[in-house]
Amino acid sequence: MKIRNVLFGLITVALSAASGFLTTTDAQIAVQGETVYTVSGEAIQNGIVLINNGVIEEVGSEDEVDIPSDYERHEAAVVTPGLIDARTVVGLAGYYNQDHDQDQLETSNAVQPELRAIDAFNAREFLVNYLMEEGITTIHTGHAPGAVISGQTMIAKTSGETVEESLVDSTTTIAVTFGPSIDNNYDSPGTRAKAVAVLRQNLIEAREYADKRAAGKDQSRNLKMEALADLLDGKIRALVSAHRAHDIMTALRIQREFDFPMILEGASEAYVVLDEIKEADIPVVIHPLMTRPSGERKNVDMETPAKMKEAGIPFAFQSGYESYVPKTRVARFEAAIAAANELGFESALHALTLGAAEILGIDDRVGSIEEGKDADIVLYDGDPFEYVTHIEGVIINGEIVYDGE
Template identity: 35%
Template sequence: MLFLKNAEIHTMVGETIENGQILIENGKIKAIGKEVKCPEGAEVIECEGGFVMPGLIDAHSHLGMWENAMGFEGSDGNEACDPVTPHLRAIDGMNPKDEFFREALEAGVTTVASGPGSANVIGGQYAIVKTHGDRIDDMIINESFAMKCAFGENPKRVYNAQKKSPSTRMATAAILRENLAKAKEYAAKKDRANGDLEKMPAFDMKMEALERVIRKEIPLKSHAHRSDDILTSLRIAKEFDVDITLDHCTEGHLIVDYLKEGYQKGIIVGPTMSSRSKIELKNLTFDTPGILSNAGIKIAIMTDHPVIPQEYLMVCVALAARAGMKEEDALKAVTINAAEIIGIGDRVGSLEEGKDGDIVVYTGHPFDLRSQVKNVIIDGKVVK
């Protein structure tokens, strides 16, 4: 058992608990409040003067896919020789021994959604993992929670260089449509077969993966920066009646009314603490999260690690708050909002009884750059 006492507890789902206590047992939060008693034999963490909140969650990262201080040998995020690779799984390319995992953990990041990059139109399956462990299999929350797809400059650039399609936005959209249509037909054939192996379609590993999107078991995870690319991704999702999350959404502040009207899933914004390295980032601004959040849209903030190192997730949040995002909404953007958008809000993202014991203790307010991460707890174990 683990007992945190004299804590200023920011639960992310209610009022701040002053001078509160948290009891963790068997990896889960057993009790939280002002009157919780410390059981005999429990390990005690003194939190007086600190700021206690849920472990941070990055809803869009590539942690473990591009390794620290390595070139090609540690680059496993893009299989950039085929624009359609839905059968690839992040967990098969993710190295938990990468130094970036330790740096993320020590910065209070306890959960990440990590997966393929944006070279391909359909890049493969994202996973959600904790940041502590020796074996990725022991760190998994969901090994395949979303299917990465990409719009805009990246697929164009990669395949134009190879003199292959897509080299236009039209082709990117057409390739995605073609494969969603094939997956829909594949799923229909399986349904008609009704378990009869003689009538089943020939096994297709790519279609097996995309079938889960068609059946709404997992969403598309859409890489889209420019406003027209964002709207194209929504158009295709509506056409095929599939779920989708909007990731990056750099020009989301330019189309707020359309997003409010036609999209209610939540938006994952970033990486904003970076240079305008390509044309589709010319309207990059830290105003975006606040404008969308203040309009009533659920927002998560991401690093897109290694674009922004994973350890600077909270710095991104502080800068969004400085640019006009309400403080509470900004903190929710890397806790409960991030958890709910990626479908794990029942386990993490807030400090409530029954949820995973993932907690970070700061020496002061996390927006103050002088504050340090004093303790990190994952699944009820003190890992820092």
Template identity: 60%
Template sequence: MKRRIILLTVFIFSLTTAIHAQLAVKADTIYTMEGPKIVNGIILVDDNKIATVGPADEIDIPANYEVHEASVATPGLVDAHSVVGLAGIFNQEHDQDQLETSDAIQPELRAIDAYNAREELVKFVLDKGVTTTHTGHGPGALASGQTMIAKTPYNTVEEALVDSSTTVAFTLTSGVSQNFDKPGTRSKGMAMLRQKFIEAQEYIEEKESEDPPSRNLTMEALAKVLNGELTAMITAHRAQDIMTALRLKEEFGFNMILDGAAEAYLVLDEIKEADIPVFIHPTMVRTYGDTQNASFTTAAKLHDAGIPFAFQSGFESYVPKTRIVLYEAGVATAYGLPREAALNALTKSPSQILGIDKLVGSLQEGKDADIVLFDGDPLEYTTHIRSVIVDGKVVKK
């Protein structure tokens, strides 16, 4: 009798899993981001992966598949840089973990230790089509901490986790001096960072010696930047700060992502020559302070210059604490960015920059079944999201 119960339980679980995980999406237009859009297409999902994508006249939908229909289907959106999960919706001290102000240089801080998968802002961006978010310690410190990548529908960080340590977030803006006693000026800030990187170089050498030093979490984090295990994500908006970031990269030879870049249009040639990607500031960023000269046309200019870039929600100091990358991309298209380039900067481009393009970012056989279904053009403000699918499961209807 006990064996029958076990077998029945296994059968019911298997049947439920199969029913839940096998589905089809029919759409008038499918943007796979792996080639031309497909008109009148079908996506088949088996378990948590995409099984096949193509024109409807070439694909038969199995009889037991759950079918979802939409005007447009795209890959799940990837927010290139956010603080959701560390910054909370209430804008109160108890839900604001994105910036530790006890020291201006703390690369050892880990987002995974603060990320709240149940935070309402995470659910909010999921409902707006963001299925993967690169989040963590935000701008405002010379080195504020490490970032992580998470899927948005899950209730614990362990379930959500895609990558536990992705970048170390650095900031070269005037805002740093407002949060800390030191540095007071840009040159002091750079001197402090350079000194720490020099110490990290020495730490690496000493670790290989016969008398290695005691573990130092700050040095370990910076050593990982120097040896390429972690990328330096440097927030810089003014042209002078962008150039300073490029000099720092050149001096120490680390991998770098330029973040923010409000005045990128003034130094496009230099950014392109440095061969670095950009997490562009939100198109509708408030234009004051370091972002005073931000432009609606920056995304189009980066595209025209052939510089890889992706849209981010960024850091918001006001309630509700986050922007929505879909809206930021939609505005950018009104100022010269081609529509498919905008979709690319919401999906495939951020996945490539973050090194997770084998999992997400496009609709391709074998990739995670993260799909957003729209009732119209995704970049039109009158369009609604009908459904969101993550890892083959419908998480928003």
């Protein structure tokens, strides 16, 4: 029986348990793989991963790890950590592509940093389950690009019936956009210069708000200013979407001016300004490699991840935001394209797991198969980056949430 979040109706815990497949987080599981990619270390041939109480208990070869007799056993050709989609809008943008399930971009105002992703995230959205079945166990999701400041993002697991059950981090970044996509959604600002001027003015006002807050001075509470003040105080990062080289340079210039922590997202022409990105010490969530090369993305290059690796720039993969059905890509397939375009298997897997976790600041919990980390594990019958490979099982927080059928 397939265990998943369903759009039409609920499968109760009792019914799932009756199937003999659902495993609670206090279960004891042994995963055996012909090859176990820990990512944090060397791949283990004939490896074993023991899971106890939702976390990874022990990892090693079959010569090093004894499987207790009462542990539930699962076998696979290849085992990896749970995969991480470092930028998506799934859970806010829904499968049906109708007004009632499209909360990723509020178009009443071009500057709304106070909008919280957790207030719109639907853990039961079909697309969340869809990504889980493709091995994505953690998503960084929230408000989409397309506004000067569109709102906040969050991190969630792709299991759980409510946002509280899925939640990893409620306020991860504030989404900011540089470039012409703003003009597609708002009458004003309509040009690059105007959009940047609007952003700068709001950041200047936020600095004044933050200074008064730090000094304990009385002032009316302002949710917009609170969010931006937290950004300027380094409590939250900016997730800046910019594709053209000159938009990337503008983003780096504004970051230097206001000195806020930043992740660059999209970056279709990043290969033009690699030295500048490296000097700024800014990580990148690269655009989906198979995005359509048009508009500000017309100069995409499938070798950009390989060039970033060579330049020493941390990067991760994303499914991004699709304005058309089926509404989401799959980061695993995007990483596969990078692997085939000079990046290589292990570097692509690292960027899809531990590299993404490090950029998002959650590598203490996820991203690799190590003792004490969340038991998020994916089982395959072959190479994870081959399209014909089947996922035979997905484990999240020590619970088997998908059996591959």
